[in-house]
Amino acid sequence: METIGYAAFSASSDLKPYHFKRRVLRDNDVAIEILYSGICHSDLHTVKGDWGQQPYPLVPGHEIIGQVISVGKNVQKYKVGDKVAVGCMVDSCQCCDQCKQGEEQYCRNGLTLTYGAPDRITGEITQGGYAKHIVVREEFVLKVPSQLDLSRAAPILCAGITTFSPLKKWNVKKGTKVGVIGFGGLGHMAVKLAVAMEAEVTVITRSNSKQDVAKKLGAKDVLVTADMDAMEKSVAKFDLIIDTIPVKHDLNVYLPLLDIDGTLVIVGQLGAMDELNTSPLIMGRRRIAGSLIGGIKETQEVLDFCAKHNIYPECKLITPQEINDSYHHLEKGDVAYRFVIDMSKMSI
Ligand code: NDP
Numbered sequence: 001m002e003t004i005g006y007a008a009f010s011a012s013s014d015l016k017p018y019h020f021k022r023r024v025l026r027d028n029d030v031a032i033e034i035l036y037s038g039i040c041h042s043d044l045h046t047v048k049g050d051w052g053q054q055p056y057p058l059v060p061g062h063e064i065i066g067q068v069i070s071v072g073k074n075v076q077k078y079k080v081g082d083k084v085a086v087g088c089m090v091d092s093c094q095c096c097d098q099c100k101q102g103e104e105q106y107c108r109n110g111l112t113l114t115y116g117a118p119d120r121i122t123g124e125i126t127q128g129g130y131a132k133h134i135v136v137r138e139e140f141v142l143k144v145p146s147q148l149d150l151s152r153a154a155p156i157l158c159a160g161i162t163t164f165s166p167l168k169k170w171n172v173k174k175g176t177k178v179g180v181i182g183f184g185g186l187g188h189m190a191v192k193l194a195v196a197m198e199a200e201v202t203v204i205t206r207s208n209s210k211q212d213v214a215k216k217l218g219a220k221d222v223l224v225t226a227d228m229d230a231m232e233k234s235v236a237k238f239d240l241i242i243d244t245i246p247v248k249h250d251l252n253v254y255l256p257l258l259d260i261d262g263t264l265v266i267v268g269q270l271g272a273m274d275e276l277n278t279s280p281l282i283m284g285r286r287r288i289a290g291s292l293i294g295g296i297k298e299t300q301e302v303l304d305f306c307a308k309h310n311i312y313p314e315c316k317l318i319t320p321q322e323i324n325d326s327y328h329h330l331e332k333g334d335v336a337y338r339f340v341i342d343m344s345k346m347s348i
């Protein structure tokens with residue numbers, strides 16, 4: 001199938017329109033017309049080569065909302081016209097213990113990312129959601145609950161699941177004291193989801209200017225990291241901290257904020273961190289953990305959870321022509337709170 005998208009051609013040049021082919025439908029494939037595609041900070045990291053050399057041209061995008069336009073002959077769950085979604089992965093081995101328990105993101109044989117990864121059958125590089133169409137095997141396609149507004153749902157597929165998964169894993173419930181570091185795409189979804197779980201949520205931010213929005217989204221408190229007094233008063237306050245900072249940073253600033261037995265879950269920075277002082281870990285049996293997106297079952301769960309609780313990411317709709325501009329805003333941390341590409345504005 002011929003399609004058009006926006007691709008990066010190098011780590012430093014702007015994304016440009018790119019005509020390419022999606023694979024011929026396999027028997028278990030679903031062909032999707034993409035309607036909306038979110039822009040995640042991971043797209044920027046990948047395109048810029050922060051995570052290593054990339055196979056350019058590369059079409060980013062792993063927060064995908066669309067509708068089914070055709071299905072392979074063995075597809076059971078979907079039919080033409082269904083509203084569907086695709087997140088950060090499009091394949092896995094389907095037979096290891098992790099895949100079998102619905103944690104395909106930790107597939108023992110390696111997950112296949114939505115873009116920039118070799119297809120498990122042909123070895124061709126997968127291309128993501130900044131495009132008019134995508135073809136994905138049935139098992140990695142999600143159902144969009146009928147009550148969700150399609151134009152506002154895309155960021156649930158990455159920002160939503162990446163924060164929902166640790167909130168669930170660490171058993172967040174009524175009264176759990178949750179801190180969220182970095183109030184951006186992931187951070188604002190962490191707040192909305194944790195508030196819906198009836199946790200007591202604090203936004204931990206560099207910015208004085210985000211106080212009002214954080215409170216509006218349900219945060220009980222806002223802790224500005226430059227306010228040393230407030231930081232001191234927040235020592236041992238949190239059961240769980242979700243850290244979404246996208247760059248190398250100093251964990252020693254945040255670890256003392258955990259209560260005894262508390263856990264800081266890193267979802268942002270992938271790679272080296274500043275030198276770690278282990279004292280707060282040892283003295284309070286505190287833990288540092290990491291977490292990668294979430295499995296397919298859990299991704300369906302977060303879509304259904306958002307529909308049930310009327311939770312939406314704060315989306316700013318843009319045209320495909322505005323992708324490069326949105327990357328500049330993302331780089332400056334100037335996003336309120338997720339850019340979403342309206343694919344109907346793409347000409348083919
Ligand atoms: P955003 O840019 O939307 O938000 C990041 C926030 O972090 C900013 O709003 C800002 O919040 C804070 N921040 C930014 N720069 C700095 C800095 N230099 N020092 C301290 N704080 C900073 O990014 P996303 O939410 O889209 O993504 C966040 C990270 O999560 C990225 O690295 C992304 O790759 C990663 N990610 C990880 C996934 C996983 O599975 N683990 C999945 C998806 C994304 P404030 O102004 O409030 O301080």
Ligand code: ZN
Binds near residue numbers: 062
């Ligand atoms: Zn993402």
